[in-house]
Amino acid sequence: xxxxxxFSSLIENNNSALNNTxxxxxxxxxxxxxxxxxxxxxxxxxxxxxxHKLINSSPNDIDYQLLVKAAMLLVADSVEQPLTxxxxxxxxxxxxxxxxxxxxxxxxxxxxxxxxxYGGSGKKTVILDVKNVDVIPEIVxxxxxxxxxxxxxxxxxxxxSCGFGTFESVLSMDSGVVEQTMISTHGLRYAINYMxxxxxxxxxxxxxxxxxxxxxxxxxxxxxxKKNVDVREIRKNALxxxxxxxxxxxLRNVITDKNLMRANKIYLCGGGMYYQDLVDCFxxxxxxxxxxxxxxxxxxxxxxxxxxxSLRISGGLEKSSVGIDIGNSTTVVTRFAGEQQPQQ
Numbered sequence: 574x575x576x577x578x579x580f581s582s583l584i585e586n587n588n589s590a591l592n593n594t595x596x597x598x599x600x601x602x603x604x605x606x607x608x609x610x611x612x613x614x615x616x617x618x619x620x621x622x623x624x625h626k627l628i629n630s631s632p633n634d635i636d637y638q639l640l641v642k643a644a645m646l647l648v649a650d651s652v653e654q655p656l657t658x659x660x661x662x663x664x665x666x667x668x669x670x671x672x673x674x675x676x677x678x679x680x681x682x683x684x685x686x687x688x689x690x691y692g693g694s695g696k697k698t699v700i701l702d703v704k705n706v707d708v709i710p711e712i713v714x715x716x717x718x719x720x721x722x723x724x725x726x727x728x729x730x731x732x733x734s735c736g737f738g739t740f741e742s743v744l745s746m747d748s749g750v751v752e753q754t755m756i757s758t759h760g761l762r763y764a765i766n767y768m769x770x771x772x773x774x775x776x777x778x779x780x781x782x783x784x785x786x787x788x789x790x791x792x793x794x795x796x797x798x799k800k801n802v803d804v805r806e807i808r809k810n811a812l813x814x815x816x817x818x819x820x821x822x823x824l825r826n827v828i829t830d831k832n833l834m835r836a837n838k839i840y841l842c843g844g845g846m847y848y849q850d851l852v853d854c855f856x857x858x859x860x861x862x863x864x865x866x867x868x869x870x871x872x873x874x875x876x877x878x879x880x881x882x883s884l885r886i887s888g889g890l891e892k893s894s895v896g897i898d899i900g901n902s903t904t905v906v907t908r909f910a911g912e913q914q915p916q917q
Contacts, residue, residue: 575722575880576910577873578647579903580614583624583784584639587612591620592689601690602643606635613643614904616690626784628738628762628901629666632674637899641677642684644897644906645701651908652895655704657887659879660897661711663739665757671708679706705886711898712755714878715842716745721881724868729836731828731863733855734875735845736760737787738901740820742827744836754827759819760901761845765790767811768804776802787902809850816854828859838864844872844902876905884909
């Protein structure tokens with residue numbers, strides 16, 4: 574059984590004592606990197622002054638390296654070494670970053686973290702040996718998860734993935750993916766920036782960024798000058814504009830008459846598919862010509878595919894196989910839980 578853990582993809586340099594500020598490691602990630610302490614994930618979201626992450630960051634960037642360390646910490650006590658790790662990137666940057674990411678991951682990692690944030694005794698060191706690394710396009714990870722995971726999908730189908738930083742697509746066939754149907758374009762940040770522009774007409778947002786307003790976009794409201802501002806209607810308009818201006822035009826060369834003859838099912842995944850207003854846009858355009866399904870736990874699909882790919886590479890060693898998805902909004906790490914199945 575696959576088990577995923579997720580946390581906000583935010584970091585911030587922080588040397589403050591944050592003793593007992595969190596209930597557990599997942600919510601208390603404080604990592605030592607390049608002689609500096611950084612808070613990551615949910616701890617950065619709640620304790621940080623200006624937490625941040627670069628969009629589609631490279632493996633050489635500090636935020637990417639920190640989020641990898643944080644993800645590895647979460648599985649350190651549950652895996653058997655040496656590890657096999659699969660990760661991925663949007664199709665637009667996959668070839669650029671593949672070799673660097675492989676080099677960054679395939680080594681012995683010495684990770685120092687502060688356990689006092691969740692009631693521990695202070696600085697602790699974890700050593701993890703990573704033997705095998707594979708880097709694949711994110712949308713291919715989604716395809717693997719659909720075919721080899723709990724969905725057990727077969728035949729030909731489209732996969733549309735909407736995340737914070739990018740929107741991706743592919744036509745997945747029994748024989749493999751069709752590369753000419755793989756696109757990368759703007760993600761949900763486009764819609765969040767739309768909301769920011771609308772709010773800025775009437776409110777001072779106090780230098781809030783798309784990352785920090787992502788939570789307000791999800792909840793449908795935020796507080797400005799101690800006033801509870803409902804943004805659900807703005808969000809609906811933002812998502813509709815995002816779909817009409819970005820997604821739909823980019824899909825014209827993907828979901829074509831020719832490709833519809835090959836496949837008439839569409840799987841929707843990625844964190845953007847939690848928004849019913851966005852899903853409704855897909856149904857309005859394609860609902861009469863294709864079967865549309867939102868996958869279970871859409872934000873974790875790529876990470877699950879990565880873990881399944883690691884299982885293949887490791888020769889079936891479940892406890893050594895891990896998938897890590899460094900998303901622009903959320904980082905997801907997936908491992909196999911339970912007793913390892915004997916190999917036939």
